Amino acid sequence: MNRNLFITLLIIFNIAIDQISKVIVRKTLTFKEQIDVIGSYFQLIWVENKGAFLGMGSDMNPTLRLIFLLILPTIVLGYVVYYIVKTKELDRLSLIAFCCIVGGGIANVFDRIAFGQVTDFFFIDLGGIFKTGIFNVADLSVSAGMVMLLLSGFLNRNKEKVLTESK
Structure with missing residues (x-):
């Protein structure tokens, strides 16, 4: 697949999933209503x-x-899009990571433009071990993208280290 088409589709996918989830939440939930999905x-x-x-x-x-x-x-976000389109040397994991970050970022910026605020709806509380604030799919995209970027950096550094040691 054409690289720029891949970038565009992945960014649009992230935006679409976020916006669809927010439309569903606004249409089916009552404001500040709490629905237990897996207990509390x-x-x-x-x-x-x-x-x-x-x-x-x-x-x-x-x-x-x-x-x-x-x-x-x-x-x-505009600069990151420019960077990923122009930087052909990016490994696939980094490219996907940047697309997730950009897609999530654009989705939340869109909310701020369209509604003056961002719709959030996920909440996790693992009984004091781990507890989040309330977040949305765009936040998940950005967070997953950041984790993938860190992982990619770690993997690439290890590859370079192995290549350097084998010389």
Whole structure:
């Protein structure tokens, strides 16, 4: 498959899955309703977030929120798209990771433009061992992309180390 087509489709897929999930949540849940999916360990809770990750920045004045949660992320996402299209040497895992990050980022920026806030609905609480804030599919895409980038960096560093030692 053409590399640029692959990039485009993967970014669109991430945006679509996120937006479809948010439409379903808005149409089927009641605001702040808690639905136990797996007991109290995994719940659906529809909230609207005016800030960024875990509500950070929700108390900023509107001008700062516009700059830090809309304009700056849009510039960064644009640069990342430019980078992955132009950097042909990226390994497949890094390319997929960047596409997930960009797709998730665009989906949340879209929410901020269209609704003035981001729809969140997943909540995990493993009884004090691990507990999240309320998040969405776009957040999962960005987080998975970051983990894949770290993994790719680790794997590539080990490959380089092996190649260097074998010389």
